[in-house]
Amino acid sequence: MRIIEAAQITEAVAQLAIKANYYLNPDLYEALVKGREMEESPIGKEIFEILIKNAEIAREEEMAICQDTGMAVVFMEIGQDVHIVGGNLEDAVNAGVAKGYLEGYLRKSVVEEPLFNRVNTKNNTPAVIHVSIVPGDKVKIVLAPKGFGSENMSALRMFKPSDGIEAIKKFVVDTVVNAGSNPCPPIVIGIGIGGTMEKAALLAKKALIRPLNIRNSHPQYAALEQELLELVNNTGIGPQGLGGRITALAVNIEWFPTHIAGLPVAININCHATRHAEIEL
Amino acid sequence: MKEPIRITLPLTEEKVRSLKAGDSVLITGVVYTGRDAAHKRMVEALDRGEELPTDLKDQVIYYVGPTPAKPGKPIGSAGPTTSGRMDAYTPRLLEKGLRGMIGKGYRSPEVIEAIKKYGAVYFVAIGGAAALIAKSIKSYEVIAYEDLGPEAHAKIYVEDFPAIVAIDCEGNNIYEIGPKKYKR
Numbered sequence: 001m002r003i004i005e006a007a008q009i010t011e012a013v014a015q016l017a018i019k020a021n022y023y024l025n026p027d028l029y030e031a032l033v034k035g036r037e038m039e040e041s042p043i044g045k046e047i048f049e050i051l052i053k054n055a056e057i058a059r060e061e062e063m064a065i066c067q068d069t070g071m072a073v074v075f076m077e078i079g080q081d082v083h084i085v086g087g088n089l090e091d092a093v094n095a096g097v098a099k100g101y102l103e104g105y106l107r108k109s110v111v112e113e114p115l116f117n118r119v120n121t122k123n124n125t126p127a128v129i130h131v132s133i134v135p136g137d138k139v140k141i142v143l144a145p146k147g148f149g150s151e152n153m154s155a156l157r158m159f160k161p162s163d164g165i166e167a168i169k170k171f172v173v174d175t176v177v178n179a180g181s182n183p184c185p186p187i188v189i190g191i192g193i194g195g196t197m198e199k200a201a202l203l204a205k206k207a208l209i210r211p212l213n214i215r216n217s218h219p220q221y222a223a224l225e226q227e228l229l230e231l232v233n234n235t236g237i238g239p240q241g242l243g244g245r246i247t248a249l250a251v252n253i254e255w256f257p258t259h260i261a262g263l264p265v266a267i268n269i270n271c272h273a274t275r276h277a278e279i280e281l
Numbered sequence: 282m283k284e285p286i287r288i289t290l291p292l293t294e295e296k297v298r299s300l301k302a303g304d305s306v307l308i309t310g311v312v313y314t315g316r317d318a319a320h321k322r323m324v325e326a327l328d329r330g331e332e333l334p335t336d337l338k339d340q341v342i343y344y345v346g347p348t349p350a351k352p353g354k355p356i357g358s359a360g361p362t363t364s365g366r367m368d369a370y371t372p373r374l375l376e377k378g379l380r381g382m383i384g385k386g387y388r389s390p391e392v393i394e395a396i397k398k399y400g401a402v403y404f405v406a407i408g409g410a411a412a413l414i415a416k417s418i419k420s421y422e423v424i425a426y427e428d429l430g431p432e433a434h435a436k437i438y439v440e441d442f443p444a445i446v447a448i449d450c451e452g453n454n455i456y457e458i459g460p461k462k463y464k465r
Contacts, residue, residue: 040463043459050413051409051410054407054409054411057413058411064348064357067360068362069348107346107431149362180386180387180456184385184408234464240385241456242405242445242460243455244463
């Protein structure tokens with residue numbers, strides 16, 4: 001049994017919050033450079049140029065890539081041979097989010113209750129936390145700040161198995177067209193297929209943290225990712241919705257077995273600043 | 282790509298008339314900030330027959346909710362927020378002389394009509410380019426609604442703030458023209 005202090009988790013989460021918001025991951029940066037080359041629209045090319053410069057300035061000056069520093073989504077894989085002491089896990093994670101958002105000069109964007117009393121909690125907590133127990137004695141933490149310009153454009157539909165692949169393709173393209181300029185294209189599209197309603201949504205979110213240059217290991221899903229990327233880019237929406245060839249940088253699909261009667265599909269859209277940072281304790 | 286057009290504020294109707302949808306611009310001068318809550322208060326003040334906290338004639342409003350400023354900096358990361366949330370209030374402010382808005386995303390038909398009617402312009406800044414935009418903001422001074430925190434109504438001075446003309450005074454809209462051109 002390995003012992004990990006809750007305070008260690010708090011500190012790790014605080015550092016991840018800052019890191020994720022300041023530094024764009026290399027796969028995203030490379031996708032922007034490639035996008036600048038491939039984009040045909042002059043305004044679109046200029047937008048790519050600005051986004052690349054923006055990521056460089058944020059890195060050099062250690063400031064947030066985007067002013068919407070998001071709601072913190074935290075994925076944790078906890079080894080079953082780990083014992084956390086000195087506090088409970090959820091509090092430790094939230095304390096880390098509060099610390100990171102305060103010390104990193106990140107915007108606090110969370111309200112304490114969604115419908116009747118939308119008062120800012122002033123420390124960006126609570127985080128949305130997903131925990132899975134895995135073999136081993138390590139703790140892996142991924143923190144993905146999620147901006148809501150793009151989160152608001154996400155969608156979920158429970159298809160009938162007979163609806164087939166064409167209906168899913170149409171759903172994806174329609175969702176992207178409906179989103180238009182709102183999610184700050186060029187976007188990254190995470191798609192979850194299968195499981196139950198909430199499993200599909202979670203898969204879609206997880207798909208967003210997979211590197212953009214790695215396709216699904218299942219060849220048919222990999223081919224579908226490529227085809228959807230082409231369909232989405234043929235909409236002409238382009239960078240910032242001002243018209244162009246690159247509406248999305250990548251489509252990532254994650255799938256899970258499902259019920260004989262069902263075919264859930266969730267689409268989670270992210271902006272060009274698809275941010276996440278991870279650590280293993 | 283054409284060289285960007287340099288604009289100095291205040292923004293007269295004559296300057297607006299020379300701008301066309303799709304033009305790249307670099308804006309220099311005093312700009313006012315405001316998001317949903319500040320807009321709501323401004324329009325409520327007008328409804329009560331009161332004056333606005335500042336005379337908006339020939340002025341430009343930037344829709345922004347920045348991150349907190351680090352010590353020694355005027356502002357934190359400061360990219361545009363979605364303009365559509367301001368649509369309900371915008372025609373009233375254009376009527377009071379507001380000449381331009383900077384934000385991101387689509388505007389309602391009512392806003393586009395008001396842009397045409399009053400000879401105004403809608404610029405878009407690049408969503409997410411918040412660190413780069415912050416570099417063009419040289420000062421930040423709250424002028425009203427301080428209790429709104431980062432969403433307060435503030436006066437900022439910008440130098441070479443990069444933006445694109447999205448809707449010009451004739452109602453030409455890059456969000457309609459652009460995607461049509463590249464659709465396959």
